[in-house]
Amino acid sequence: MSSLSLSAVFDTFDEVNYLAYDSHMQENTQKLSVVDVLAESLKLAGAEAVFGIPSYVGFGIINALDKSGFTLELNTHEQNAAHMAEGYYYATGKLPILSVAIGPGVTNAVTGIANAFVESVPMIVLVARAADAYIGKNEYHANSGIGRTLDEKQLFQSCTKAQYYLDNPAQSPELIRQAIYTALSGRPGPVVISVPPALQKELVDWPSWLENNGTFALSQSIVSEKDLKSITVLFERSQKPLIILGSEVQHADRRQLERLLGNNCLYITSYGAKGKVPALGNYFGTVWYSNSQDIVELVKESDLVLAIGEHFTHFTVRPITDELRNKNVIQISTYPEEIGRAVTISMGVVGDVSDFISRFSPSKRSWLFSGISNKLNPEDSETLAVLQMLPEIMPDDTVFFGDVGNAGYASITDLVLTSNQEYYTTGKFGVCGYSIPAAIGYSYGNKKRPVASIIGDLSLAMNMQEISNVVKFGTTNTFFVFNNQTPANITEDQLEIAGKEIQSSIGNIDYQLFAQSVGIEYVHVNGSENMREICAGINFSSGSRIVEITIPQTDTPLI
Structure with a gap:
């Protein structure tokens, strides 16, 4: 994440934008269309960029956003647009906007919206809508759920925080404001x-609603002094x-993390915190779906587990679940619903994790773990050998995105980052x-840092069309494609369950021809054999490229 924390977004949104605008406009109420109110409200929230594929019934909205100075980017698929918006948020901390067409645009976008939902990424999803005259008549793209039509609201129910379907012009400004508040708060x-x-061209008073209702606070609760003292003791x-350390620490000040972790005990991260915290000498690695026995032994030998911003989802901490049952666990989370939800804890505290990290200053509690450090063994597989090289090959400020x-x-x-490198994954x-699109979105938001995707051949085939936009966006993306011409996970599952391969071939895509067709560089390496030699001649801080890495079909890293 950039240096702009979530709390900073809140402060900017509330105190600077809304209060300043309120003061300026109190005596200058004017009539604006509903879509102009939408555009101005989003601008006040700090939003700047719109991603997606707009619909013919939504161009009134797009036109208003364009007039208000928003950058509008056309994607190749709505799912990619949502992922790109997420990556953009990680790079900038700014509220991203997703614009989708009615009908298949909605269904295409749901996967990307759902990923943002589970990763707690704020996003405004602008959905076009059929005219009221077509509702209930099985008309083209009339997503009302009436008759044989898609129930759009029900579809969004489980993957969004809220839905605001505007029907009354006079109520629209306040509902728009509530929607933005809900996304950020x-x-x-x-x-x-x-x-x-x-409704789009209906005129409403602006900003009379703001004067009448004032501003709202977007502050987080903080850990009390009493709880802070108890935890310290x-x-x-x-x-x-x-x-x-869990995913919530991504908003913490890195200097405060270095202060805390540099003076205290051993620490590990779950996938959500990988690359967001400094890898100091007492860092023992990332716990994941399956893992080295060393981390399990580390948890077993400890006598207190302090979980900061960690949600203990089974998928991420499964290797240590049994050991946590017998431990004193203190859990600190910004979100009340996460306290004690997945594991039994001895103490749970709700409060802003970033604030807690800045105030938690216990005396040094170092101890010697009897196990060996969590190092990868490149002899286990070519994939692991290449992963060991990537942080050394790439610039020190690289942002990595791991795929499925x-x-x-x-x-x-097993990707051991340098001190300034960062890491994100779909989780x-x-x-x-x-x-692919998330990494492009990050580079779009921060063009000063090189961004690299770690991706297999099947995953690349699913979303490779978005790579065609990197030249237009002017991003710096490297796509490391681990190509063994087979979906390794699917093959492993088939062998384990059925005892044989049923269907595990995806063919061989000509990545060189594809790279040439979209105007980016192509590089081929034979696994770890000539990886360093060939990559030494590449300027990873400029331009975009596909680096195809040939991996044996039998290669199965221990994941």
Whole structure:
């Protein structure tokens, strides 16, 4: 994440934008169309970029956003647009906007919206809507759920925080404001705003609604002094404390993390915190779906586990679940619903994780773990050997995105980052092809840093069409494609369950021809054999490329 934290977004949105605008406009109320109010409200929230594929009934909205100075980017698929918006948020901290067409545009986008939802990424989803005259008549793209039509609202119910379907012009400004507040406040997430064609040009008072209702606070609760003292006492009394850092720490100040972790006990991360915290000498690696026995032994030997911003989902911490049942676990989370949800804890505290990290200053509690350090063994597979090289080959400020598949999953535990490198992955929703548009979105938001995707051949085939946009966007993306011409995970599952391969061939895509067709560089390497030699001549800080890495079909990294 960039230096702009979520709390900074809140401060900017509330105190600077809304209060300043309110003061300026109190005596200058004017009439604006509903779509102009939407555009101005999003601008006040700090939003700047729109991703997606707009619909013919939504061009009134797009036109208003264009007039207000928004950057509008056309994607090749709505799912990719949502992933790109997520990557853009990671790079900038700014509220991303997704624009989707009615009908298949909605269904295409749901996977990307759902990933943003489970990863707590704020997003405004602008959904076009058929004219009221067509509702209930089985008309083209009339997604009302009436008759043989898609129930759009029900579809969004489980993957968004809220949906705002505007019907009354006078109420629209306040509902738009509520939608933005809902996306950013509490546990952030996607929120739908839908404006029918007939409402888009309706005139409403602006900003009289703002004067009448004032502003709202978007602050997080903080850990009380009493709880902070209790945690400090328990931590200092323990002989072998262990810190587990989860996804919520991505918004913490890195200097505060270095202060805390540099002076205290051993620590590990789950996938959501990988690359977001400094890898100091007492860092023991990332716990994941399957893992080295060393981390299990580390948890077993500890006498106190302090979980900061960690949600303990089974998918991410399964290797240590049994050991946690017998431990004193203190869990700190910004979100009340996560406290004690997945594991039994001895103490749970709700409060802003970033604030807690800045205030938690126990005395040094180092201890010597009897196990060996969690190092990968490149002799286990070619995939692991290549992963070991990537952080050394890439610039020190590279941002990595891991995809679904053997290479992507192995990167969660075995990609040992340098101090300034960062890492993101699709996490518990597990979207194949995620790392392509998300990485492009990050580079679009921050063009000063090189961005690299770690992806298998099947995942690349799912979303490779978005690569055609990197030249237009002017991004710096490298796509490391681990190619063994087979979906390794699927093959392994077939062999385990059926005892044979049923269907595991995806053919051989000509990546060189594809790279040439979209105007980017192509590089081929034979696994780890000539990886360093060939990559030494590449300027990874400029331009985009596909690096095809030939991996044996029998290669199965231990993930």
